[in-house]
Amino acid sequence: MNNDDKEILEYKGKLKYQFLRMKTGISEVMHHRKAQKIVVTYLITAALLWILFNAFVIPDSYAPVKIIFQLIAGTIYSLVATIGLLATLVLIGTPKGAYQINEELWRIGLTNHAGESPLLLRRYTISGEVDTTVLEFDMNGIPLPKWQDEQERIETALDVYVTKMKLGKNKKRILLHTVAGNAGLPEVIHWKDEYLSKNDFELVLGYSFGERLKINLAKVPHLLIGGSTGSGKSVLLKSLLMQSIKKEAEVYISDFKGGVDFAPIWHEKCTFITQESALLDTLTAIVQELENRKRLLKEYGCANISEYNRTNNTTLKRILFACDEVAELLDKTGLPKEQKELISKIEQHLSTIARQGRAFGIHLMLATQRPDANILSGQIKNNLDYRVCGRADNVLSQIILDNTNAADKIPKDSQGLFLNHEGVLFRGYLFDEKNAFTEGKKG
Ligand SMILES: Nc1ncnc2c1ncn2[C@@H]1O[C@H](COP(=O)(O)OP(=O)(O)OP(=O)(O)O)[C@@H](O)[C@H]1O
Ligand SMILES: [Mg+2]
Known part of the structure; x- marks a missing residue:
């Protein structure tokens, strides 16, 4: 392409731009009062100018001369006025910036x-x-x-x-x-029970731009939450558990700090596991329940527990297992052999649930702040399909989301701001733990 062709192309491009802007301008005039006012003002001004021109500028001379003069002046004026009108439409069709x-x-x-x-x-x-x-x-x-x-x-x-x-x-x-x-996104959004989803088994993660972001555990069964200390993991995890309890799920929380981070009401609503040996027992029982459900569903020819519950008019409850510091729990470095074996068994159970839990209504919600790539075994991690990461460094963001977006996009001082694996930014809900269960149950 030579320079002339380039110039012609550029010129055509510019012409097309102006034409499109004019079209937009016309459409604005047809639909918006403000644009209509501009055009009407322009037309009135043009008409007034023409009247003034006729009255004062055109000489009051011999009739044929006057007519010819009027004709020429009128043609030029109409041309200028039309160009002015088109320019006005282009201007209307050109948004700010x-x-x-x-x-x-x-x-x-x-x-x-x-x-x-x-x-x-x-x-x-x-x-x-x-x-x-x-x-x-x-x-x-x-x-x-x-x-x-x-x-x-x-x-x-x-x-x-x-x-x-x-x-x-x-x-x-x-x-x-x-x-x-x-x-x-607002700095703080308080949870309201009216946000609770009525769908089985949908939980609201938080507020994204213009909409509530939800996770449906019947479709995406397990969740991994990452984020550095103070990023809001525990609050997010708790808000999901609170919703699960309101939706009549059975909730198990592994917390070796003895559950002190949870208000007393939580201890009435869910089962806390505060020691490793008890954790192994609980997970063994959950896996046992998974096998029972597998048998039941097979017997009744149901694909999942929702279908089973519908067919049999019963309510096999969903089971949620939550662990707030899963990397701490599964880190075997420096442990004696016996302890290592115990952790390995815990890991195997978590892996079974991660692989098979969906159809049987058994779900994992795991959170971690540690950026250790190898602690969560592939078997578990690969099955935690829904990933969420709060404020994090590159390494943690990479581990949780497979990219560094959380490090790049979430400000270093933010709390309760998360990115999911699809790149959706959202703000988790803050709620009053002590009174979280006093409002009516819904869902
Ligand atoms: N959704 C939110 N909106 C506003 N503030 C929040 C939100 N979530 C958490 N915060 C604030 O951040 C603080 C820390 O939150 P949280 O305890 O959940 O962090 P964490 O990631 O679990 O930290 P750690 O790793 O140290 O346990 C909360 O006490 C609260 O003040
Ligand atoms: Mg925490």
């Missing part, structure tokens, strides 16, 4: 084969618990997968967090739902 945004996207290389960036056509706000700004672009031939691949760079370039990316109606447009960086 459009040129800067286009430039930022061009800078990060979000361009088509001709090196052109997408064109911002519309920008509007959807109010909610957190305001969302929607950026509507003409994709300019840049396919959706490229936008998705470049999401992180787009977020950095525009200093926003993209919460949703979807194609517009005519597939040439893309809508980016964005909120301003981390500021988009």
Whole structure:
């Protein structure tokens, strides 16, 4: 391509941009009062100017001369006024900051084969618990997968967090739902019982932009929570256990600190295991129950416990096993042989539950702050499908999420802010532990 061709292409590109902006401007005028006011003001001003021009500028001379003069002046004036109207429409169709945004996207290389960036056509706000700004672009031939691949760079370039990316109606447009960086999520969100999901067996992890983020244990049975000390793991774990108890699950908590971190009411609602030997007994009993359920489901030809409960009009309860510091528990370094064997057996049981628990309604919720790659055996870790990580360093983030996003995106002083394995940022709920169970049971 020579320079002339390039110039022609650039010129055509610019013309297309202006045309699209004008189209957007027309659509704005058709739908929005503010745009209508601008156009009406313009038209009135133009008409007034023409009247003034006629009254004072056109000479009051011999009639044919006057008509010719009026004709020429009128043609020129109409032309100028029309161009002015089109420019006004282009202006209306140009959202605030459009040129800067286009430039930022061009800078990060979000361009088509001709090196052109997408064109911002519309920008509007959807109010909610957190305001969302929607950026509507003409994709300019840049396919959706490229936008998705470049999401992180787009977020950095525009200093926003993209919460949703979807194609517009005519597939040439893309809508980016964005909120301003981390500021988009409130510092604290208090739990309310009305948030409790009625679906079996859905738990609410927290609040993400514009929606509650949920995990359905019937589909994704086990959860791993990571995060450095003070990141909010225990609060998140407890909020999930609290919901599970309200949904009538049987909850077992392994806590070698004797459960002191839990208000007394928790001790009435769930079973605490405070020693390793007792833990082995409990896990042995849970695995035994798993085998029983396996037999039962086979006998009745049911695929999972929801189906079994429906068929038999009964309620086999879901069983949740939680351990807040699982790396501490499973770390065998420096332990005597006997102890090592005990831990190995615990590990085997956890592994059985991780592999087989889903259909039988037996679930693991494990949390850890230690970035030791080898402590959670592959058998367990690979089956903990839902991963969540709070504030963390690169190593911990990598272990939990298989990327360093938690280290990159979660500020070092944040509490209760998490990223899940799909890259969704959310704020966990804070709740008053002592009164967590005093509200009515639902679900
Ligand atoms: N969702 C949240 N919203 C606001 N603040 C929170 C949230 N979760 C936790 N916090 C704050 O962070 C503090 C620490 O939380 P938590 O005890 O859960 O951290 P942790 O990750 O378990 O730490 P450690 O590893 O030391 O046990 C809480 O006492 C609370 O003040
Ligand atoms: Mg903790």
